[in-house]
Amino acid sequence: MTDRTQTFAKVAELIEPFNKKGVELTDSTTFAGDLEWDSLVVMDFVASVEDEFDILITMNMQAEIETVGQLVDAVDKLKTED
Amino acid sequence: MTEALNNAMDPADEERPPTVPGRDLFSKFDALIAERQALLDTGVRDPFGLVMERVLSPTRAIIRGRETILLGTYNYMGMTFDPDVIAAGKKALDDYGSGTTGSRVLNGTYQGHRECEEALKEFYGTRHAMVFSTGYQANLGLMSTIAGKEDFIILDADSHASIYDGCFLGDAQIVRFRHNSVDDLARRLGRLPADAGKLVVLEGVYSMLGDIAPLKEMVAVAKRHGAMVVVDEAHGMGFFGEHGRGVFEEAGVEDQVDFVVGTFSKSVGTVGGFVVSNHPKFEVLRLVCRPYVFTASLPPSVVATAATSIRKLMHAGEKRAHLWKNSKRLHLGLRELGFDLATPEAQSAIIAVLLPDQQTTVLMWQALLEAGLYVNMARPPATPTGIFLLRCSLCAEHSDEDVGRIIDMFATAGRATGVIA
Numbered sequence A: 001m002t003d004r005t006q007t008f009a010k011v012a013e014l015i016e017p018f019n020k021k022g023v024e025l026t027d028s029t030t031f032a033g034d035l036e037w038d039s040l041v042v043m044d045f046v047a048s049v050e051d052e053f054d055i056l057i058t059m060n061m062q063a064e065i066e067t068v069g070q071l072v073d074a075v076d077k078l079k080t081e082d
Numbered sequence B: 001m002t003e004a005l006n007n008a009m010d011p012a013d014e015e016r017p018p019t020v021p022g023r024d025l026f027s028k029f030d031a032l033i034a035e036r037q038a039l040l041d042t043g044v045r046d047p048f049g050l051v052m053e054r055v056l057s058p059t060r061a062i063i064r065g066r067e068t069i070l071l072g073t074y075n076y077m078g079m080t081f082d083p084d085v086i087a088a089g090k091k092a093l094d095d096y097g098s099g100t101t102g103s104r105v106l107n108g109t110y111q112g113h114r115e116c117e118e119a120l121k122e123f124y125g126t127r128h129a130m131v132f133s134t135g136y137q138a139n140l141g142l143m144s145t146i147a148g149k150e151d152f153i154i155l156d157a158d159s160h161a162s163i164y165d166g167c168f169l170g171d172a173q174i175v176r177f178r179h180n181s182v183d184d185l186a187r188r189l190g191r192l193p194a195d196a197g198k199l200v201v202l203e204g205v206y207s208m209l210g211d212i213a214p215l216k217e218m219v220a221v222a223k224r225h226g227a228m229v230v231v232d233e234a235h236g237m238g239f240f241g242e243h244g245r246g247v248f249e250e251a252g253v254e255d256q257v258d259f260v261v262g263t264f265s266k267s268v269g270t271v272g273g274f275v276v277s278n279h280p281k282f283e284v285l286r287l288v289c290r291p292y293v294f295t296a297s298l299p300p301s302v303v304a305t306a307a308t309s310i311r312k313l314m315h316a317g318e319k320r321a322h323l324w325k326n327s328k329r330l331h332l333g334l335r336e337l338g339f340d341l342a343t344p345e346a347q348s349a350i351i352a353v354l355l356p357d358q359q360t361t362v363l364m365w366q367a368l369l370e371a372g373l374y375v376n377m378a379r380p381p382a383t384p385t386g387i388f389l390l391r392c393s394l395c396a397e398h399s400d401e402d403v404g405r406i407i408d409m410f411a412t413a414g415r416a417t418g419v420i421a
């Protein structure tokens, strides 16, 4: 598995507890539209991603992230910055 | 537009070229309008459209012709009808007129604004105090000014809207931690660059659930990571700590907190906001803080009532004790009736009753109002965790008898709506 595939798999695993409707996850799945998350779910989910990868995703960055693929890319970038 | 909506507000309406039918910038609110209408169609009164026809005292008002006990105000210390406070306001109105018509930094700083800042400095024992036109603006001003693009603001996820809005007004990097979690705060601070500027934002009392922050631990963690700390004591001023300064005083972290934000709209009993600090360069904020510069200052009568009230709050030990007694008694009474409360015991003068959904909450709210008791109804997005609640906030002027009546009213309304058995 490449790094990106691994990150995707881990992110997908973290999405699962909040994926109430069992939406199939691809790079283009959107958090607000497809997963129908409100800001409270986003807060919980972001905290779990931060803790899993030991990174920080600021609210400024979160504003730019709409899809699962964008999140995976952001996580990979933040991991290598450390 | 439908016939009903096409009122006489704008006679030019008819001449406008037709656009996509019914779609305009307001369309984004359609879901909210529909939800609200559906609720009102069930026959309940609008919890957000209430009018106080007359106000008799800090604890009584006439609502729809009926004398009602007020249990949903921020008038914790009951200062709004204090004779000294009223007299000071009337005198200032006579001596200085009805308004300043100007910014604090131009023609809007009168003797009274200075005296109000002096009263705050004495109350908090700080070297500096800056009075804003509201507490909302005090938070907007501090958050947006003190932290720049390279700096980090680390805030509790349940922070008040004015704190969030202050962050959005500025350019800082914003990091959130889970509500009241010391570990979560520590982990996030640990991931930040050691040499970056950091501001940790905390509140003494969180206003929706009435829970207090573990400030001793949180401030220690923040300081260990070299962060500055601001505590918003909007709901703590007047009755926590030896001098009534707030939860941070009670937690014994006064010397560690860099800024305290507060408001005159709660315990002080009027309107206005402030920041106090001992930082040697604090005064420069008067020049760079946009929500301080680009708005008119408070009217002379308002700062006069605020200063008088603040000075009286320094010696309000008895009122404070009575308010604590009432808060604990109401909490216990409601708990014993079987209501689900947001905190295991009374942590502040706010007692939040948790309810399962919007419909039940509104029914319960209405039953109480009809019995002669006003409480706040709160729903998302004002509430933090997607919950509905009735928020009771006590006032030092509620008598023992009032508290007994309030508990009885809750019992009756709770049984009538099926919330309790």
Ligand SMILES: Cc1ncc(COP(=O)(O)O)c(C=O)c1O
Pocket: B134, B135, B136, B137, B139, B160, B162, B203, B207, B232, B234, B235, B262, B263, B264, B265, B271, B272, B273
């Ligand atoms: C925690 C907190 N901060 C600030 C404010 C704003 O205060 P003001 O009413 O003076 O704008 C409030 C009031 O709602 C508050 O609850």
